[in-house]
Amino acid sequence: MRVKLAGFNVDAERLRRLAGGGDLTPETLSAAYARISRSPLAIDRLRRQSCRDVEKARRSNQRIIFAMGHHSVAEHAVFNFDLIGVSRLALEEIEHFRLASYTEKSQRYVTLEGELVRPSELRDPALRALFQDVTGRQFRFYFKAFARLHRLLRRQHAGLLSNAAGQRLVEGWAKEDARYVLPLAAGGQVGMTVNARTLEHMFRRWRLSPRAEVRRLAARLHALVMPVAPSLILFPEPSAFDRESFAAMDGLFAALPVRVGRPAVAGPRIVAASEGGDDAILAARLAVRRGLGLERARALFAGLAPAKKRELFREFFARVQFFSAMPREFEMADVTFQATVSASCFAQLKRHRMATLLSGGYDPGLGVTLPPSLAEAGLEVEFHRIMSASDAAYRRLRADCPAAADYVLTNAHRRSVLMRMNLRELYHFARLRDDEHAQWDIRALAHDLAALVRRRMPLAAMLLCGKSHFAEEYEKIYGTGPEGSAPIASSD
Numbered sequence: 001m002r003v004k005l006a007g008f009n010v011d012a013e014r015l016r017r018l019a020g021g022g023d024l025t026p027e028t029l030s031a032a033y034a035r036i037s038r039s040p041l042a043i044d045r046l047r048r049q050s051c052r053d054v055e056k057a058r059r060s061n062q063r064i065i066f067a068m069g070h071h072s073v074a075e076h077a078v079f080n081f082d083l084i085g086v087s088r089l090a091l092e093e094i095e096h097f098r099l100a101s102y103t104e105k106s107q108r109y110v111t112l113e114g115e116l117v118r119p120s121e122l123r124d125p126a127l128r129a130l131f132q133d134v135t136g137r138q139f140r141f142y143f144k145a146f147a148r149l150h151r152l153l154r155r156q157h158a159g160l161l162s163n164a165a166g167q168r169l170v171e172g173w174a175k176e177d178a179r180y181v182l183p184l185a186a187g188g189q190v191g192m193t194v195n196a197r198t199l200e201h202m203f204r205r206w207r208l209s210p211r212a213e214v215r216r217l218a219a220r221l222h223a224l225v226m227p228v229a230p231s232l233i234l235f236p237e238p239s240a241f242d243r244e245s246f247a248a249m250d251g252l253f254a255a256l257p258v259r260v261g262r263p264a265v266a267g268p269r270i271v272a273a274s275e276g277g278d279d280a281i282l283a284a285r286l287a288v289r290r291g292l293g294l295e296r297a298r299a300l301f302a303g304l305a306p307a308k309k310r311e312l313f314r315e316f317f318a319r320v321q322f323f324s325a326m327p328r329e330f331e332m333a334d335v336t337f338q339a340t341v342s343a344s345c346f347a348q349l350k351r352h353r354m355a356t357l358l359s360g361g362y363d364p365g366l367g368v369t370l371p372p373s374l375a376e377a378g379l380e381v382e383f384h385r386i387m388s389a390s391d392a393a394y395r396r397l398r399a400d401c402p403a404a405a406d407y408v409l410t411n412a413h414r415r416s417v418l419m420r421m422n423l424r425e426l427y428h429f430a431r432l433r434d435d436e437h438a439q440w441d442i443r444a445l446a447h448d449l450a451a452l453v454r455r456r457m458p459l460a461a462m463l464l465c466g467k468s469h470f471a472e473e474y475e476k477i478y479g480t481g482p483e484g485s486a487p488i489a490s491s492d
């Protein structure tokens with residue numbers, strides 16, 4: 001066996017210094033790997049050939065991707081981007097993609113200094129003044145709320161203030177709740193790692209964005225990436241299908257007899273789920289281990305006594321720890337739920353990539369999420385006053401400059417989501433989010449969802465809970481604690 005480190009990502013500024021004007025591109029890796037399937041040469045020799053003649057490597061990439069449709073070779077080229085000064089609203093479109101990695105400045109940990117992205121669609125001076133006025137009020141209230149909450153929480157948690165970590169924790173709680181009044185126009189930054197194939201897909205989507213900010217971002221990234229990897233980004237333009245298919249369908253929806261009533265608000269509601277999720281997981285395992293047809297395996301478990309099935313899962317989970325990843329068989333059971341979530345909750349929810357997440361637009365008609373601490377600090381009335389001003393500005397912009405309207409809504413505004421997760425991902429989600437270190441809004445969603453899923457799949461989901469409660473839940477089943485380490489208290 002020969003194993004070689006063929007490449008890794010290095011800071012672009014260092015690369016430029018090292019290259020001294022030489023031709024630096026990740027395309028040679030894609031070109032060499034693309035030739036593996038047909039060439040008798042060892043991969044390291046293919047790589048050397050690609051590096052010797054970069055133009056030839058580029059032509060080869062274009063032929064293989066374009067003519068043969070062997071698109072996956074573009075995944076071997078990976079880029080890192082610093083995206084600075086983008087709005088919270090644009091971040092939602094940026095982080096929409098599953099096959100990419102993001103790390104974002106959290107509004108939970110950073111005190112915002114009034115950073116704001118003004119949408120370039122706002123050309124009318126009166127609308128600009130409106131935007132400036134409402135976002136100014138939101139930011140001023142943010143600072144006031146933060147100071148008030150910080151004082152309140154310091155009083156309530158005086159015991160935590162003896163060390164710097166405790167002080168940071170209390171300050172984080174104040175920021176976490178004060179941020180609900182910040183507009184979606186608030187600026188943020190994200191580090192994004194993405195391969196050329198996903199990047200091309202992003203370009204196609206972002207060029208269709210209703211927001212100039214996102215379209216401009218696509219143009220900037222395209223300009224940055226094309227000199228480095230021209231042979232890997234071949235289809236950045238949206239097709240007629242991308243552009244028009246939903247518009248055509250939505251047009252026909254208008255003729256359907258749908259009564260528009262009050263939107264259904266609330267916590268998670270399971271609207272679809274695998275029939276017999278517990279059996280589905282057991283049957284999948286048995287079918288592949290014993291070479292049975294899945295229908296036969298399902299029939300076998302359908303007829304098995306519940307106590308026997310419980311025994312199988314008890315045995316399976318006996319060695320589980322709070323950090324254990326569930327195996328693929330758990331993907332055979334899934335649930336689909338609907339919920340109404342705040343923008344703040346959505347910002348966290350969307351980061352769970354191994355799921356299908358569809359969302360409606362922000363809608364002031366769905367109400368707002370008031371952090372209980374703001375009410376406790378006596379700020380409820382002022383909070384609602386700011387929300388009313390935000391709604392009024394939204395309505396005006398919606399009529400006169402629709403692309404700018406969402407920017408003045410806040411982290412407290414809501415949208416509805418339709419989300420499907422399999423039980424493997426649900427375990428991961430619950431461990432992180434139904435946990436005492438999770439932010440309260442998404443924690444409430446995760447907690448309610450876990451309870452609903454446990455009712456549907458009482459055996460396979462018997463340990464579906466946050467990591468902070470894992471030992472307790474384990475003990476309820478086994479009468480003794482789990483083996484191994486306890487979760488580390490996170491400062492996040």
Ligand SMILES: Cc1cc2nc3c(=O)[nH]c(=O)nc-3n(C[C@H](O)[C@H](O)[C@H](O)COP(=O)(O)OP(=O)(O)OC[C@H]3O[C@@H](n4cnc5c(N)ncnc54)[C@H](O)[C@@H]3O)c2cc1C
Nearest residue numbers: 100101102103104105106351352353354428432437438492
């Ligand atoms: C308390 C807390 C604080 C946080 N603070 C911040 C913060 O300040 N800033 C910030 O940006 N985010 C923050 N996050 C979000 C966090 O970093 C994750 O993005 C989010 O929790 C989604 O979880 P995940 O990435 O593990 O997996 P998911 O996207 O849910 O995917 C499930 C699993 O699939 C695998 N997987 C998915 N994609 C990949 C991939 N590309 N490569 C390898 N494996 C993959 C991993 O095993 C992963 O655990 C925070 C989360 C928590 C719980």
